[in-house]
Amino acid sequence: xxxxxxxxxxxxxxxxxxxxxxxxxxxxxxxxxxxxxxxxxxxxxxxxxxxxxxxxxxxxxxxxxxxxxxxxxxxxxxxxxxxxxxxxxxxxxxxxxxxxxxxxxxxxxxxxxxxxxxxxxxxxxxxxxxxxxxxxxxxxxxxxxxxxxxxxxxxxxxxxxxxxxxxxxxxxxxxxxxxxxxxxxxxxxxxxxxxxxxxxxxxxxxxxxxxxxxxxxxxxxxxxxxxxxxxxxxxxxxxxxxxxxxxxxxxxxxxxxxxxxxxxxxxxxxxxxxxxxxxxxxxxxxxxxxxxxxxxxxxxxxxxxxxxxxxxxxxxxxxxxxxxxxxxxxxxxxxxxxxxxxxxxxxxxxxxxxxxxxxxxxxxxxxxxxxxxxxxxxxxxxxxxxxxxxxxxxxxxxxxxxxxxxxxxxxxxxxxxxxxxxxxxxxxxxxxxxxxxxxxxxxxxxxxxxxxxxxxxxxxxxxxxxxxxxxxxxxxxxxxxxxxxxxxxxxxxxx
Numbered sequence: 001x002x003x004x005x006x007x008x009x010x011x012x013x014x015x016x017x018x019x020x021x022x023x024x025x026x027x028x029x030x031x032x033x034x035x036x037x038x039x040x041x042x043x044x045x046x047x048x049x050x051x052x053x054x055x056x057x058x059x060x061x062x063x064x065x066x067x068x069x070x071x072x073x074x075x076x077x078x079x080x081x082x083x084x085x086x087x088x089x090x091x092x093x094x095x096x097x098x099x100x101x102x103x104x105x106x107x108x109x110x111x112x113x114x115x116x117x118x119x120x121x122x123x124x125x126x127x128x129x130x131x132x133x134x135x136x137x138x139x140x141x142x143x144x145x146x147x148x149x150x151x152x153x154x155x156x157x158x159x160x161x162x163x164x165x166x167x168x169x170x171x172x173x174x175x176x177x178x179x180x181x182x183x184x185x186x187x188x189x190x191x192x193x194x195x196x197x198x199x200x201x202x203x204x205x206x207x208x209x210x211x212x213x214x215x216x217x218x219x220x221x222x223x224x225x226x227x228x229x230x231x232x233x234x235x236x237x238x239x240x241x242x243x244x245x246x247x248x249x250x251x252x253x254x255x256x257x258x259x260x261x262x263x264x265x266x267x268x269x270x271x272x273x274x275x276x277x278x279x280x281x282x283x284x285x286x287x288x289x290x291x292x293x294x295x296x297x298x299x300x301x302x303x304x305x306x307x308x309x310x311x312x313x314x315x316x317x318x319x320x321x322x323x324x325x326x327x328x329x330x331x332x333x334x335x336x337x338x339x340x341x342x343x344x345x346x347x348x349x350x351x352x353x354x355x356x357x358x359x360x361x362x363x364x365x366x367x368x369x370x371x372x373x374x375x376x377x378x379x380x381x382x383x384x385x386x387x388x389x390x391x392x393x394x395x396x397x398x399x400x401x402x403x404x405x406x407x408x409x410x411x412x413x414x415x416x417x418x419x420x421x422x423x424x425x426x427x428x429x430x431x432x433x434x435x436x437x438x439x440x441x442x443x444x445x446x447x448x449x450x451x452x453x454x455x456x457x458x459x460x461x462x463x464x465x466x467x468x469x470x471x472x473x474x475x476x477x478x479x480x481x482x483x484x485x486x487x488x489x490x491x492x493x494x495x
Contacts, residue, residue, distance in 0.1 A: 050083075058129065135469075189218055198252075208251070219241045227447070246268050259300075261301075301318050313345055316340070333362060334362050356396050359371050373436055426466045432476075437453075460476050472492050
């Protein structure tokens with residue numbers, strides 16, 4: 001009993017820390033971290049009252065990328081006038097913007113002020129940008145658990161639950177930061193997907209279109225949850241136990257570099273055999289064997305993080321409203337979810353981060369559409385080995401990081417490929433605490449799902465190795481208040 005009380009006390013303390021961090025005022029500009037930038041902005045001493053006129057922006061290193069694609073990510077443009085004191089801040093923010101596109105390995109921005117204009121109060125300034133482009137065409141061959149939960153699979157290995165990905169994705173297509181995707185998943189899921197992303201319909205890249213289509217067929221189905229774990233059923237005698245079709249068109253309006261509004265309209269259809277509905281009448285809801293309809297979605301996003309894959313400073317907000325079943329009576333579901341994150345530096349080499357996530361759905365949402373703790377993207381350390389589904393859920397994550405090895409760059413001289421032979425890396429030790437809750441399903445009691453409708457909490461320690469091409473390798477150990485402890489690995493930041 002005493003041990004349980006101590007565990008609850010730790011979670012309560014963590015929650016208080018989170019609440020304090022969330023209400024802390026945020027700066028107008030997130031602090032910018034130039035971890036992997038070879039920038040040198042050393043300049044002669046200049047009166048801070050001097051105003052700069054951006055005369056020229058010179059870009060080098062962009063063999064594939066169109067200059068306009070780079071210019072759209074900058075905080076300034078030719079002809080702008082800015083204070084000389086504020087210029088370094090704008091350069092660092094622009095560097096971060098370009099890094100977050102994930103189409104460059106390294107970005108260097110410097111500036112030059114004409115000597116003759118230093119004493120006039122109006123200085124003519126040239127901006128020099130050098131980029132080192134990533135490798136853009138990636139064959140997609142991947143073997144991973146169908147639910148994205150690698151640690152749960154390690155604990156209970158089953159090759160019938162593995163997805164085999166084969167395909168190709170071309171990033172920065174046409175040099176315009178577009179992407180095309182052709183993907184075939186085989187194994188547990190049988191999915192064919194094609195997509196074309198970030199098609200600009202204006203010169204400033206404020207208006208973007210994306211299109212996706214996917215077809216899914218499978219006989220092995222995650223039919224329910226039992227004992228707080230996924231329950232599978234292989235309908236070997238069925239020709240197709242589950243069929244799913246999804247078609248979506250996305251329109252994104254990007255009024256500023258950090259902010260976007262995304263509207264989408266799509267059509268979804270899901271069909272199951274009678275035998276699936278017999279095993280779980282709520283799989284598609286109300287003993288149905290087919291649901292279909294138009295889906296409308298709106299997403300607001302505000303991203304002021306200093307990195308898209310391993311942020312240490314800044315803030316992030318993502319809110320989504322989704323309506324399933326417009327113009328169709330077979331399904332009538334609304335969902336709302338919000339994801340808020342805050343990252344800041346405590347001291348030299350010390351960082352703290354917190355995430356608050358919540359998802360709410362109306363009570364009629366079928367099992368197939370429910371979110372779950374333990375299923376991507378809601379992998380919560382301490383509960384990787386569980387599948388906790390509910391119409392609504394929420395969780396809080398906190399993380400303290402210590403920079404064990406500062407960011408470094410080294411060159412592999414014997415490797416002739418320039419896009420791969422320059423590597424940056426850093427190592428962080430982290431300690432974390434998480435808490436969460438899901439609303440119960442109607443059949444949880446009879447299926448012994450004891451973790452829904454109860455308080456969830458866990459804590460642990462780990463180590464992260466951060467390197468290029470947006471890769472993070474992690475190892476950690478966790479214990480939850482239900483008594484379970486786990487050793488796990490990961491391939492990206494937990495948030």
